[in-house]
Amino acid sequence: MTLIERLDAYAKMTESALEAALASPNEATYPAIFKAARYSALGGGKRLRPSLLLEFCRVCGGTPEKALPFAAALEMVHTYSLIHDDLPCMDDDDLRRGKPTNHKVFGEATAVLAGDALFNRAFETMLDPAVLQDFSAETVLRAAGYLARAAGMDGMIGGQALDLDSEGRRIPQDMLMQLQRLKTGCLIKAGAQMGCTLGGRADAETLEAAERYADSLGLAFQIEDDLLDIEGDITRFGKPIGSDADKSKATFPSLLGAERCHALVRELTDDAIRAVQHFPDHAFLADLANFLVSRDY
């Protein structure tokens, strides 16, 4: 299987699991919230986080199919965070993945609730008694615990809060690193941790390798994203790098310059690839690290 084929297979599996997780006998009675939740959860997206979870499960000797409730949960947490981020009181975005944002389609009240609902469904899905057919209660607790901590005030929500706190001022490089690690890194790392745990190989050394891979990959991806933002602008608007009117938000290129950023992306990608050598069957994960920072992703 090529990288793209496997990524595609993981995305399809995750989407089926999301469909199943969002089914409810109450859908006919109050349809709007279910529609809104589906709209965002099934509205495209690369399914990077669940794919990492499923692949780490596989390379740790587990069966990715069994880990699907957790992959869907991870993606629901990611999706809820996007819905709430896009709200008028937050980033006030009209478009997400090329489609109108949730609140643009369903209104703000339903969008807040749909976010809450997806967040909640993540835990319902992981804590469903049916999951105990495939995993011990200890394993379920450990995997769900990784997600809970990664998504919270000392993880993703913390990153959002730090972002709000630092609005309008230029923060130093180390704080920008911390912000990105919290805001996007934690959830990517949770995918790796959950995958190893569900795959049945979660000794300290294995977890450390998986975490280092996820951390480096997440940061590389974020810096590349920042680079694409400004270098994309040159093509689109003919603006030179760094001429953005909105300089209030610190980005890696604005702090370090584009050249240093390109080098950093390479270093971090190489570090991710080195880390993942710990796993015997690491070809997909290594290829993925390169692919994520290629302009084709």
Place this chain on the structure above:
Amino acid sequence: MTLIERLDAYAKMTESALEAALASPNEATYPAIFKAARYSALGGGKRLRPSLLLEFCRVCGGTPEKALPFAAALEMVHTYSLIHDDLPCMDDDDLRRGKPTNHKVFGEATAVLAGDALFNRAFETMLDPAVLQDFSAETVLRAAGYLARAAGMDGMIGGQALDLDSEGRRIPQDMLMQLQRLKTGCLIKAGAQMGCTLGGRADAETLEAAERYADSLGLAFQIEDDLLDIEGDITRFGKPIGSDADKSKATFPSLLGAERCHALVRELTDDAIRAVQHFPDHAFLADLANFLVSRDY
């Protein structure tokens, strides 16, 4: 111990547990989110839900102190739902428990995040590995699962969604019952279910008795609340019952009339007291049912 003394003791225990759950090494780095979360979580409130959880734990033979992470989690879920309900795009309320609402003090963006953060912290607290010192992984999973299902799209969030869907139209009595059962009843019931589970006595008959008690008590409390709303108005504004300008929202008195509502409150309270006879040591729970619908609560 009198009813009030025990209620007070449970409230204090819950508040200490909330304090502990909200501590974080990141508080100095981005203080606003922690302040906002504490403001609502520790800003008063009767702690009815955690008190039920702790008392059901006790009457089932467990140690309430050990159940505190779950009591705090239940209260955090309740608190987050109030913060999000009060948002301008939802009920747009300026006051809660006599104090300015969260978004009035911290702004909408931080209020959305603080709600998310409390919700998340509920699961972090229940899934903390330290909890395994007092409960088996199976018990933790079962208790946390009750809360997850009660709070979700087929529970509390579903009630909110149904409420939004039915805005501006008069809904029939059975739908109003369903709405209230979902919106407030589910979380009260979860307290009873979690308490029995953590107390180590969660056979089908016991759970059924606890659920019937919580269901009747929750509904009685809601109807009494509706009654106080309109009958309070007579004293305060000299308006006759039912003269409210805002008739767009269905309430029990507007559908059934005050007299039938008073009778229903009595019937439901009696039913709750009958249900709880299942437990040998039920004096507190029976007294509580009477107290909740007394005008002193």
